[in-house]
Amino acid sequence: MFPSFDDLISDAVVLALPMRVRFRGITTREALLVRGPAGWGEFAPFVEYDDDEASQWLLAGIEAAWLGPPPALRHAVPVNATVPAIDASAVPQLLERFPGARTAKVKVAEKGQSLAQDVARVNEVRRHIPNVRVDANGGWSVDEAITALRAITEDGELEYAEQPCASVEELVSVRAAGTGVRIAADESIRRAEDPLRVVRAGGADVAVVKVPPLGGMRAVVALSAQLADYGVPVVVSSALDTAVGMSAGLAAAAALPTLPFACGLGTGGLFVRDVAVTGAAVDGALSVGAVEPDPVLLETLAAPADRRDWWLERARRCHRILGSRDLPNFV
Ligand SMILES: [Mg+2]
Incomplete structure (x- = not known):
């Protein structure tokens, strides 16, 4: 009821x-x-x-x-470390909070920062963690995105680039430019009237999905099934949730039949203190289960x-x- x-x-x-x-x-x-x-x-x-x-x-x-x-199909979910737009020199200390992480998401295209700073930050992360993805939060134009993705992949691969530009049309253009980097849609799914539009338009290889804006765990599972029909895998991410919200993200990820990429559910470490003492990631994965604050x-x-x-x-x-x-x- x-x-x-x-x-x-x-x-x-x-x-x-x-x-x-x-x-x-x-x-x-x-x-x-x-x-x-x-x-x-x-x-x-x-x-x-x-x-x-x-x-x-x-x-x-x-x-x-x-x-x-919903019913769980796995007990643990691999999660990525999250690196904000900090100076490259601060990266090693930040990554200490994500022991065992094998994937990191690095914020790029921050206002007031340069591409050189993005490249330096990504390369520093690569020294510690094998799989690196970037998130521009729509901060680049099409030309800037193409230039940046080429520069960032000069010294290593990227798993994908999340929301390099703001609009669906721009994502389509960047994806068509052949940078060799997968394009992930986040804002274009989360804040869209029709979350499948970016996929139908050919603007995304990967879809970032979040429980709260989609209206729940069951909505994530349902949308993921629709995306699978287009061959687009999902990455379940948090919206800077507390341990309670995070447990819903983990439960949604645990209910998906396939989960090829680490999820963005490891942001609890960004809080000085969370609402519950939950287990730390083991081998880069968080365990699934209810949380009692x-x-x-x-x-x-x-x-x-x-x-x-x-x-x-x-x-x-x-x-x-x-x-x-x-x-x-x-x-
Ligand atoms: Mg994002």
């Missing part, structure tokens, strides 16, 4: 998690956690998202807490009262939007 708003927030906590490094322009990650009959769920759309977009995230949190995960940590990490009110009000508006929609998993 779909919960009433009172049921939804009866055990809700709003948290403010300090981060070790600035990521996505923020240094504190706020999240609302809910508890239902199946466990905990997370509602943490980025603050700039409007209510329509944010309501998908609430649906994902409600699915986790009221329905629980530590009550002491929930208290320590509680957001200030004004932020708690803001999140509860946002959840109320999003809950109302969901109430007016057809929700097939909740009939």
